[in-house]
Amino acid sequence: MTEAGRAPPREGGHAGLLRLITCGSVDDGKSTLIGRLLYDSKAIFADHLDAIEQDRGGSAGLDLALLVDGLAAEREQGITIDVAHRYFQTARRKFIVADCPGHEQYTRNMITGASRADLAVILVDARKGVLPQTRRHSFLCHLVGIRHIVLAVTKMDLVGYDRTVFDDIVSQYAQFARGIGIEGFTAIPLSGVEGDNIVAAPSPRTPWYEGPGLLGHLESVPLLSDDAVARPFRLPVQWVNRPDQDFRGFAGTIASGSVRPGDPVRILPSGTTSTVKAIVTQDGELPAASAGEAVTLTLEDAVDCGRGDMLAAAGDPPQTADQFEATVIWLAEDDLHVGRFYDCKLATQTVRATVRQPKYRIDVDRMDRLAAKTLSLNDIGVAEIYTDRELVFEPFAKDRTLGGFILIDRETNATVAAGLLHFSLRRSQNVHWQPTDITREHHAGLKNQTPRVLWFTGLSGAGKSTIANEVEKKLAAMGRHTFLLDGDNIRHGLNKDLGFTEADRIENIRRIGEVAKLMADAGLIVLTAFISPFRAEREMVRTMLADHEFIEIFVNTPLDVAESRDAKGLYKKARRGELKNFTGIDSPYEAPENPEIVVDTVAMTPEEAADHIVRRIFPQSQERA
Template sequence: MGIQNVIIAINKLDAMDYSQAVFDSIAAQISIASNRLKISNTTIIPLSALAGDNVVIRSQSMDWYTGPTLIEVIQGWVPREHLIQGMRLQIQSISRAENFRGVTGTVHGGSINVGDEIKVFPGSATAKISRIVSLDGDLEGAKGSAAITLVLDPEVDAARGDIITMADEEIVSSDRYLANLVWLDEKPLIHSRSYILISGSTSIPAMVTKLRHKLDVNSGEELSASTLAMNEIGSVEIATDSALALLPYSQSREFGNFILVDRGTNQTVAAGMVEIVLRRGSNITHQHYDIGKTERAGMKSQKPGVLWLTGLSGSGKSTIANELERKLFDLGIHSYVLDGDNLRQGINKDLGFTTQERAENVRRTSEVAKLMVDAGLYVIVALVSPFEGDREQARSLFEEHEFTQVWVDTPIEICQSRDPKGLYKKAAKGDIPNMTGLGQEYENPVHPDLILDGTLPVAENVTTLLKVIL
């Protein structure tokens, strides 16, 4: 956690006849642990709280100890100086009024003055400070911990969560980070699942792309692992949806910490500290092309979008998707079906059916659908996609009007009786342990855009969908 100063009081030495040997033995074990944890300054004090030895007054029974008392160490502690060089201000809000626009935040380290040239990250836009506004009125300058509003000239594109520095400083903006993560949720970490990363006033979708190792907190050993359970600590690689200006925790406690929040439950599932800003994330930029989604869709005289069919195996998703595509084809609408089974024979061939692999299955499918929408197509996705968080991650890739989530709600008894692929029979024999609805949970959609009764005739459900699309 970046802690560099630790005070350890070894109590009840009176019960051990104030033995120096006992104290030295315990202190030696503590030193080994503190070295492993890279704690640079550890103060170990022998004391007896019952008798008051070395708490406030130096002990007469432990004349072999010549160090400070507990109260002396506490009162003599000096907070570590700010490690980052120069001024930092993270934008907490955009202040607007008539003929006024400013960015509000708290100064961390250094100082800032009217007329200073600054830079806004991650965009690297530059501007000058034309005004510094506080509750006490306009200021000529401000120092660390001051809550202020800056008026910029010109009014550059700056948003909540961006970081302001002096113009001659540089921060590596990236969407890839190596971090130490403490998992807090009862449900384990799921690779490729989209969470919300919150750091200060920054809030952005992010996912854990790689778990490098899990840490044994007792021995410090780095263990191979595929996930993190509750209270476990691991070294992970994290990818965010767009570039951020985070700093290593060793340089800045303010700009190097974050939490992960579950998109479905809004519960905090992990706390993390940035260890390294991975520069490969800053070496990739979006390439703009003159022909875009609007032009491609205009050529086809249609509106692109995604109809995401979710439901149990055997609920009727593929049957509905097939008939719907036929109707759209007859109407001259360029469409394409992304079927879960078909994708698992190609792009998702390497994936199984664990929770982590299902999350990756949804992620890849949604990215393919996004490309097809960008090509101007109307995409029909027929995928079990059993978890709410993964479905919401898929939705987040599209503009609000482009994505329609449809729950094909069919009782599991009906799905079992249909069993077009024989999967339920295999699951009953124990051949498919992760069968959705039996061995693995299906989370009913919380806010679907449309619910279809999977027991109704296919033609009736397709007619309902056509009314939504056209």
């Protein structure tokens, strides 16, 4: 993000800090409005003004937008691309203001700016009225929990400060706002270029307007951080502070509530309880701390607590669950892959999560609920989220910090979605692991072997099934207990309901991974022969198993060789367009990057390949696995 101007104010415990964003459609005057706000409130450094004057080359008139548009690309195109942050203060309050991009393709940037804002200034060009992007941004602001909305009707100077124009826009926006749940907003007629109703109010050009100026309203609006202090104590643990053997503290920013030495706390998700011994900061110990303050807490007891855990009021802890309903805002160019594992980050917690097929997506323009199989760039939908372990959370409507999450692609490390948790699903509380007396180690001991999953992957026709069959015969001859899961055979039963779309392929491998894990728990050596075209799903299966139990075997066969074998005639059908989503033709195959074993089926016969694999797994045939 572009951070222009002075360093940010210290936030810890400061009740007078307001975070706000400006958003709306393209060229509604967002950057000019912020520039005017900073200029008239004398929050611009002289050297910054001088630099802009030099960029202008001495031409008449100060371009206030350049006070915010810091990127060269923005200055050249006359638009805002990144989220530009500015910090300033008046005698009554400190501010962090974010200028968010108006183009639809930069909606992800706008979400970034809105995610922590207390107030949104929605700009509407008086000449154009309420536009689709105005509605989209308003809906997103309401969705991410912004409850203070300012409708800034800009460029009133270009419509002669006509009250009728202003009233019509306010009426049009009010009808839309009620429909999406915005209970109230403050409408202000403005001119960024002329400065009307920005710092002082009322402007003599709008004698019919009797409300506050923009800055006056920003200085007086109630802060959401005040509500956070009134809620129960929550501190997501960011790290464990161990400068020496005698000190052990748990550091983080208090998300809500307040805490004092002597307060009982509960560590989640374990449920262990203790008592606060001291509140430590770099400036010394504090008698109390509250929401927004970064502190280190020491406890009376030695407890198991680390990054991702939560310290909470012992008598009023948050919920834990691993299945949720959530709103998902999709931010990536590639569509959501239903069933694929993504990294999910919520506060300081990171877990693996899958998104089920959306219940519906929302048409922001008409506010209709539409059927959806996936989500595309800028789509907003409601879906169920499953995580691989319990999350400590609050519903987003109650706590934005503990109810908001992001999804990250595990291959590219790119943020692909933002999400808002609604509630946990009841089945997540009703289903528990049932302990058994006979462990997986006991099963393996009876078979005198180490469980493994030999995962054969490669193109159709590469020879996976043939080689896997040869390997199993050799292992059986060595007295090993095995089971072979073949792709075609599984689709006759367990996965007969799945097709060959990308989503179905992902679900196909997820199910096979779960079955292979159960068989490994039974002590077996499991062989699987599946195309399994996507690295993410192969990695998903790897993470289901214990270390060194997953062995990826890449059956490396060039496409032309695999196609020449084509015993089933599948490639011919795919080439004729009769077989859609066929790997290697119109659906991608992602070759393994670091497989444990590679076999070259051009240079090796199936039996030679099988010998090579067995020797790699069992270097000495007499070795006990």
